[in-house]
Amino acid sequence: MSAREAEPTPHSTPGSSPATSPGERPQSRAFLEARGVVVEFATRSGSVARALDGVDLAVAPGEIVAVVGESGSGKTTLARTLMGLERPVAGEVSVGDRPMPRSTRAMRTFRRKVQMVLQDASGSLNPRQTVYESVAEGIRLHRLADARSGTAEADLVAKALSDAGLRPPQPLYLRYPHELSGGQRQRVLIAGALAVRPDLIIADEPVSSLDASIRGELLALLLRLRDELGLGVLVITHDLGLAWNIADRIAVMYLGRVVEQGPTEQVLEHPRHPYTQALLSVVPEIDRLEPQVLRGEIPDPTRIPPGCRFHPRCPALAEGESERAGVADACRGVPLPVLPADDRHAAACHLDAVRHAPGTPAS
Amino acid sequence: MNAASTDVGTPLLELRDLSVSYRTTEGALPAVRGVDLTVRAGEVVGVAGESGCGKSTLATTVLRLQPRDAAVTGEVLLAGADVLTMGWGDLRAARWADASIVFQGALHSLNPVRRVGDQVAEPITLHEPTVGEDEVTARVRDLLEQVGLPEGSARRYPHQLSGGQRQRVMIAMALACRPKLIIADEPTTALDVMVQAQILDLLAQLVRDLDLGMVLISHDLSVLADVCDRVAVMYAGRVVEFGAADDVFGDALHPYARALSRAFPRIGDPAARYAPAGLAGDPPDLRSLPHGCSFAPRCPLAIDRCRDAEPPLAPHATGSDGNPRLAACIRAGEQW
Numbered sequence: 001m002s003a004r005e006a007e008p009t010p011h012s013t014p015g016s017s018p019a020t021s022p023g024e025r026p027q028s029r030a031f032l033e034a035r036g037v038v039v040e041f042a043t044r045s046g047s048v049a050r051a052l053d054g055v056d057l058a059v060a061p062g063e064i065v066a067v068v069g070e071s072g073s074g075k076t077t078l079a080r081t082l083m084g085l086e087r088p089v090a091g092e093v094s095v096g097d098r099p100m101p102r103s104t105r106a107m108r109t110f111r112r113k114v115q116m117v118l119q120d121a122s123g124s125l126n127p128r129q130t131v132y133e134s135v136a137e138g139i140r141l142h143r144l145a146d147a148r149s150g151t152a153e154a155d156l157v158a159k160a161l162s163d164a165g166l167r168p169p170q171p172l173y174l175r176y177p178h179e180l181s182g183g184q185r186q187r188v189l190i191a192g193a194l195a196v197r198p199d200l201i202i203a204d205e206p207v208s209s210l211d212a213s214i215r216g217e218l219l220a221l222l223l224r225l226r227d228e229l230g231l232g233v234l235v236i237t238h239d240l241g242l243a244w245n246i247a248d249r250i251a252v253m254y255l256g257r258v259v260e261q262g263p264t265e266q267v268l269e270h271p272r273h274p275y276t277q278a279l280l281s282v283v284p285e286i287d288r289l290e291p292q293v294l295r296g297e298i299p300d301p302t303r304i305p306p307g308c309r310f311h312p313r314c315p316a317l318a319e320g321e322s323e324r325a326g327v328a329d330a331c332r333g334v335p336l337p338v339l340p341a342d343d344r345h346a347a348a349c350h351l352d353a354v355r356h357a358p359g360t361p362a363s
Numbered sequence: 364m365n366a367a368s369t370d371v372g373t374p375l376l377e378l379r380d381l382s383v384s385y386r387t388t389e390g391a392l393p394a395v396r397g398v399d400l401t402v403r404a405g406e407v408v409g410v411a412g413e414s415g416c417g418k419s420t421l422a423t424t425v426l427r428l429q430p431r432d433a434a435v436t437g438e439v440l441l442a443g444a445d446v447l448t449m450g451w452g453d454l455r456a457a458r459w460a461d462a463s464i465v466f467q468g469a470l471h472s473l474n475p476v477r478r479v480g481d482q483v484a485e486p487i488t489l490h491e492p493t494v495g496e497d498e499v500t501a502r503v504r505d506l507l508e509q510v511g512l513p514e515g516s517a518r519r520y521p522h523q524l525s526g527g528q529r530q531r532v533m534i535a536m537a538l539a540c541r542p543k544l545i546i547a548d549e550p551t552t553a554l555d556v557m558v559q560a561q562i563l564d565l566l567a568q569l570v571r572d573l574d575l576g577m578v579l580i581s582h583d584l585s586v587l588a589d590v591c592d593r594v595a596v597m598y599a600g601r602v603v604e605f606g607a608a609d610d611v612f613g614d615a616l617h618p619y620a621r622a623l624s625r626a627f628p629r630i631g632d633p634a635a636r637y638a639p640a641g642l643a644g645d646p647p648d649l650r651s652l653p654h655g656c657s658f659a660p661r662c663p664l665a666i667d668r669c670r671d672a673e674p675p676l677a678p679h680a681t682g683s684d685g686n687p688r689l690a691a692c693i694r695a696g697e698q699w
Contacts (some may be wrong), residue, residue: 071526181645182414193492210628211413212582213661216641223637238555244630245639268630282560283630284589293560297525 030058031232032082032200033112036091036338039077051077051302053256053309054091056341059200063225064233066264068279071255072298075236076241078253079202082234083116112142115193117186124189125177131188132173135160138196160195163229164188165221169301183214189287190221200232201225207242219246221311240283244268249343252276255298255309257338262345272356274316308350322351373443375544375576376402376425376462381437383420383429394420396600399438399676402576403544407567409587409608410580411623412597415646421597422548426458442543452582459486459540465533467549470641472533473521479532483507486539500650506535510512511565527558534565538573545569546578548577551586563590584620585627588612592684599647599657602676606688616679616690618697619658656692664694 039052051074059065069075080086082093084100084107093100095114101107115138118124125134135157139145145153161169164187177185186206193201203222207215223246225231235247243250243264251261252273260273271277281292294313299305305312311331314322322328327350336348347356366464383395395417402408412418423438427446431646439446441461446454463486466472474482483503487494494502507516510531521529530550537545547566549557567590570577581587587594596617604617616619622642629637644661647653653660655670662669678687678697689695 070557183645211646212584212623213413213642214645216626216639216640217643220640220641223639240556241628241631243634244628244632246637265636279556280630282556284563284583284585284627291560293564294557295561297527297555297558 030341031061031096032234033058033094033341034078034082034091035094035341037078037081037088037093038090039074039086039088041079041232047302050256050304051301052081052088053301053304054338055253055256055258056338057082057251057258058341059232059234061232062230063249064222064226064235064247066235066247066250067239067253068237068240068243068250068317070238070298072255072301073253074256074301075253076204077256079116079234082202083114084110097134097295099168101269105173108142112138112196113199115196115198115201117189117193117201117203117206119208125185127177129176130173131161131175131177131180132157134177134188135195136194138192138255142196144196156195157191160191161188163194163225164191165217166191180205181214182210183217186210186214186218187221190218194225194229198231200235202234204236205238206235208237208239215242216245222246240268240280252279255304255311256301257336257348259310259339260347261339261341263343266345270345272345272352273310274314274351275310276347306335307331308348310349316351325351325354327351327354374401374403374440375442376400376578377438377440377443378421378425379438379440381421381424381439382435383424384434385430386434387650389582390650391434393600393652394433394649395424397604398595398597398600400578400595400602402544402578404576405496405570405574406593407570407577407579407591409591409594410578410588410597411582411584411594411611411620413582413623413646415599415649416597417600418597419548422464422546422578422580425546426464427454428464444536452583456490459490459542459661460468461542462544462546463537463540463542464570465530465537465547465550467552473529475521478518478520479524480507481532483517483532483535483539486536502539503535507532509569510535511561525558526554530554530558530562531565534569538569541641542575544569544576544578546580548580549582550579559586572574583627584612584623588624596623599649599652601657601673601691602689603658603691604689605676607682607684607686610682610684616688616695617658617692618662618664618694620690641652658692664697668693692697 018206021353034055034057037052037055041047041049041051044130045210055078067075077086081088095110101110136153139153145151145156158169160208166172207218222233247264250264250267251258254275260267260276271280278292278294281290292315308331311317316322317328317331322331330350339346339348378398378400381395381398385392385394397420410418410421424435435447441457445519480503483506484499487499487502503517512528540667551562554562569575579587579591588608589679594608595602596604596611598619602621604611604615611620612624615624625640643659655672656674657663659669673682674691674693676689676691679690680688682688
């Protein structure tokens with residue numbers, strides 16, 4: 001709450017370019033931040049898959065950031081790394097300006113502050129646990145209930161459930177997951193996360209398994225939690241409409257890198273990376289763009305293409321645009337720098353670099 | 364079936380007042396209630412709705428694949444012949460050869476320990492036992508090429524393929540016996556946007572090239588608007604709106620259809636920014652449907668009269684395709 005009042009939020013000034021409001025949200029205010037994070041997995045054949053190949057990302061208190069990408073883009077690995085579930089081989093994750101803790105005890109505090117809500121609520125809830133037990137679990141684990149100070153466990157459970165929009169909460173206490181609707185189950189999961197009073201929620205595809213009519217209600221809940229509790233939210237999704245609905249900022253991932261990022265309006269209305277442009281063009285209801293259906297799928301992360309990692313599928317390169325701009329060789333051979341995690345709209349693309357060279361006005 | 368029954372005038376599929384009810388320990392569960400639907404060659408008809416609206420029951424009933432405990436009334440005419448009353452031999456011939464289904468979740472529908480080529484060949488060898496081995500191999504090769512799979516895919520196992528490629532195998536199987544009608548039940552649900560676009564392109568191209576009829580079932584109205592000619596929106600087992608796809612998606616008459624189309628925001632629409640559109644409440648329990656309109660408990664436009672009787676699916680306007688637009692709502696077209 002206080003965090004929200006203390007600083008203007010990006011969405012309070014829609015369309016304002018960073019140049020006109022410098023220092024709106026200084027980077028040091030980031031609550032959770034990844035810098036140059038590289039995560040690798042050994043494959044069965046002995047080769048190494050680079051799931052994250054240098055990622056910068058920051059989430060400030062009270063901010064909603066969407067990480068968008070297809071399967072294989074590394075977005076779920078990024079979420080797991082930010083939760084401390086994967087250890088980067090290079091780069092670091094910091095929490096409130098301090099490096100991610102390594103000791104078990106410090107990790108426990110960290111886990112209270114950063115909570116994860118997984119997709120598929122039916123698979124994430126224990127089918128033998130009542131709603132009350134599911135929500136109380138975190139409270140007990142973190143020893144948050146204290147009867148003397150007036151925070152009895154039942155009060156905390158009730159508050160978490162009503163914060164998640166399950167009101168009145170009491171009738172749900174003794175229900176089991178199979179007795180709930182899909183939307184209710186997802187809300188119970190969110191209540192379980194809220195119960196330990198986190199600063200940030202990482203939500204992995206929070207609405208993808210839900211029916212359309214329930215989707216809007218849950219997204220509205222995430223917005224309300226940020227407004228009422230000052231919660232930061234990192235949403236991992238493949239759904240650009242979801243980002244348009246709720247996100248302040250958006251980072252588009254491709255094959256282990258953020259390839260475009262910036263304020264949601266700018267990225268989705270004036271996309272600069274050919275990959276973002278293609279993704280937007282195939283959103284079914286957009287008829288203002290010529291659909292650009294890319295062939296094939298994201299390549300295997302054991303063999304990241306040289307130069308720009310998107311170049312083998314890039315329509316701008318295939319159609320000769322890069323050639324005409326004189327960057328085709330760079331596309332095929334010169335790697336791109338990691339995009340810094342700040343508020344500016346930026347794309348990791350050689351073609352974009354010549355189009356938005358210093359001196360030319362930003363989009 | 365046979366050539367004589369597929370006159371130009373006979374629709375590929377015609378559902379007449381179809382109702383399907385499941386017997387459960389807690390009483391009858393009416394999953395589909397009085398649905399009429401017609402599909403002709405070269406036409407894609409969409410069925411939209413959420414879990415439990417009856418859209419998948421509808422799909423399985425077309426080929427009489429519904430569970431034993433289902434009570435079915437009405438008619439399902441495949442090229443003029445009633446699937447519900449035909450003999451076992453005719454039914455067996457109708458499956459795959461007249462109509463086939465592409466189910467969602469290709470990973471679970473394919474046999475993980477058989478090569479995909481063998482799986483695509485299976486319906487051919489079962490239904491056309493006179494076809495020689497070499498011809499089967501050639502047809503499988505052509506089918507896999509037709510659905511855009513790389514050469515050599517026939518020898519691969521399902522786990523060696525990506526999700527999009529597996530869905531292509533499912534489509535190749537559905538085409539194996541050259542059916543005239545394909546029912547695609549959430550064919551793109553678990554896929555990424557780009558792969559979804561690839562599969563939808565493929566389906567649209569097959570309809571064009573092979574003059575197929577298609578029923579495309581999805582919870583995502585925006586997907587249907589993109590591919591379908593006409594769309595039926597189902598709620599609690601009934602069709603509550605029917606019309607040209609663009610009309611239903613762009614300017615729905617029924618409040619439920621309107622809520623469904625708003626659930627997927629148009630990117631760039633300032634009204635949707637920080638304002639996700641939802642619908643309070645859950646679909647009704649089909650075993651104890653509310654009196655009157657089954658959508659009334661969640662409807663922002665509901666008035667007392669809505670709770671008197673279930674409104675019939677009736678014409679309310681003329682659509683962009685010149686046909687009447689149907690809606691089951693006494694306040695059809697009103698805004699909120």
